[in-house]
Structures are given as C-alpha cells and as structure tokens.
Amino acid sequence: NAGVMQNPRHLVRRRGQEARLRCSPMKGHSHVYWYRQLPEEGLKFMVYLQKENIIDESGMPKERFSAEFPKEGPSILRIQQVVRGDSAAYFCASSPANGNTIYFGEGSWLTVV
Amino acid sequence: DQQVKQNSPSLSVQEGRISILNCDYTNSMFDYFLWYKKYPAEGPTFLISISSIKDKNEDGRFTVFLNKSAKHLSLHIVPSQPGDSAVYFCAASGASYDKVIFGPGTSLSVIP
Numbered sequence: 001n002a003g004v005m006q007n008p009r010h011l012v013r014r015r016g017q018e019a020r021l022r023c024s025p026m027k028g029h030s031h032v033y034w035y036r037q038l039p040e041e042g043l044k045f046m047v048y049l050q051k052e053n054i055i056d057e058s059g060m061p062k063e064r065f066s067a068e069f070p071k072e073g074p075s076i077l078r079i080q081q082v083v084r085g086d087s088a089a090y091f092c093a094s095s096p097a098n099g100n101t102i103y104f105g106e107g108s109w110l111t112v113v
Numbered sequence: 114d115q116q117v118k119q120n121s122p123s124l125s126v127q128e129g130r131i132s133i134l135n136c137d138y139t140n141s142m143f144d145y146f147l148w149y150k151k152y153p154a155e156g157p158t159f160l161i162s163i164s165s166i167k168d169k170n171e172d173g174r175f176t177v178f179l180n181k182s183a184k185h186l187s188l189h190i191v192p193s194q195p196g197d198s199a200v201y202f203c204a205a206s207g208a209s210y211d212k213v214i215f216g217p218g219t220s221l222s223v224i225p
Contacts, residue, residue: 004156006156033212035215041217042215042217042218043202043215043218044215045212045213045214045215048212056211056212058212059212091156091157100145100162100206101147101159101162102147102213103159104149104156104157104158104159105156106155106156107154107155107156109154
C-alpha cells in the first residue's frame with residue numbers, strides 16, 4: 001500500500017499527557033499537511049511542512065502543539081498536556097513538490113479522558 | 114472568516130437522479146479547486162479537481178463546473194448511487210506552496 005500512512009489509528013490519553021501522531025507520506029511526496037476535524041465540524045488546516053521546514057503553520061494553536069517533518073522518518077504532530085478539547089480526528093495529507101492535489105491518510109482519532 | 118463555503122449542510126437525492134453540490138469562495142487568489150468525499154471513520158478521498166483556466170472538468174459520473182466571476186463551483190453526480198452517500202468537501206488553494214482550505218462539507222444521502 002503506497003498511500004499516506006498514519007498511526008496510531010486510535011489513541012487515548014489522560015488530561016495532561018502527551019500525544020504523538022505519526023504520518024508517512026505517499027512515495028515520492030515531499031510535502032505533508034495536517035488537518036483536524038472536531039466533532040460535527042469540517043476539516044481545519046493546521047500546518048504544512050516539507051522536509052526539515054515548516055511552510056505554513058497559521059492553523060496551529062499557539063501553545064502545546066508542534067509539528068515536524070525530519071529529513072528521515074515520518075512527520076510527527078505533537079500535542080503536549082492534552083485537554084478534553086483536543087479530542088478530534090487528525091488527518092495527514094501529502095503531495096508532490098509541485099502538486100496541487102493532496103491525498104489523505106485514514107486519520108488518527110485522539111480521545112482525551 | 115470562512116473562505117470556502119458550502120451553504121447546504123445536507124442533501125437528499127433519489128437513486129438514479131442528479132446530485133448537485135454547491136460551493137462558494139471569497140478569496141480571488143484561489144486558482145485550483147478540489148472535491149473530496151468522506152465516509153465516517155475514514156480519511157477524505159480525492160474525487161475531482163479543476164484549475165481556474167477551465168470552466169468544466171468531467172470524470173465518469175462526476176463533473177465539476179467553475180464560474181470564476183461568481184466565485185462559485187458545483188459538483189454534479191449523475192446518476193447518483195446509494196454508495197455515493199457520504200460527506201462531500203469542497204476545497205481551494207492558490208499558487209504552489211499554498212495551503213488547501215476546506216469548506217464545512219455537505220452530507221449527501223442517496224435514497225434507493
């Protein structure tokens with residue numbers, strides 16, 4: 001399967017813990033996007049990265065959230081000190097360097113208890 | 114400030130008939146538009162796209178129409194099938210290296 005791979009699919013964290021979501025882009029894709037879908041809402045842009053560089057993080061909450069896409073390995077979305085409001089589906093997408101179309105993974109569902 | 118709008122939260126259509134999903138945008142810098150389909154508990158799936166130099170793009174049962182002067186696009190599905198029942202998201206972006214912005218989605222139900 002050469003699609004966008006996200007893990008874990010489901011993650012349960014207690015309030016105050018850290019959540020780490022991983023995303024491996026499609027083969028040949030160098031750009032990664034993270035989106036969040038809160039219950040009963042649409043897809044909200046969070047961050048857009050290429051290898052070792054954040055292109056646009058205008059949708060990231062100012063505190064507790066960070067993202068990286070290292071030279072080797074998957075992209076990581078990190079949420080520190082999670083709160084109940086962080087419970088959502090987090091979707092990763094990827095595109096080639098000069099592509100306009102982004103392709104999504106299956107998502108990671110975070111539940112904060 | 115919602116740059117991509119889908120004003121119909123839901124739509125019901127009889128099997129075999131045409132489904133028309135509408136989308137409006139406010140940012141005149143957008144030049145590439147996409148439609149995605151999403152089933153519950155799955156990631157969005159890319160359906161069809163159109164660049165601003167065109168006014169129509171067709172792929173099988175799916176056709177997207179773009180009216181740049183009205184900042185409006187629509188997705189036509191004909192004939193509609195029960196398996197088309199899903200949430201449809203309209204999305205838009207500007208030049209390369211620009212983020213893709215999504216509308217709130219329209220939930221389509223195709224009734225057998």
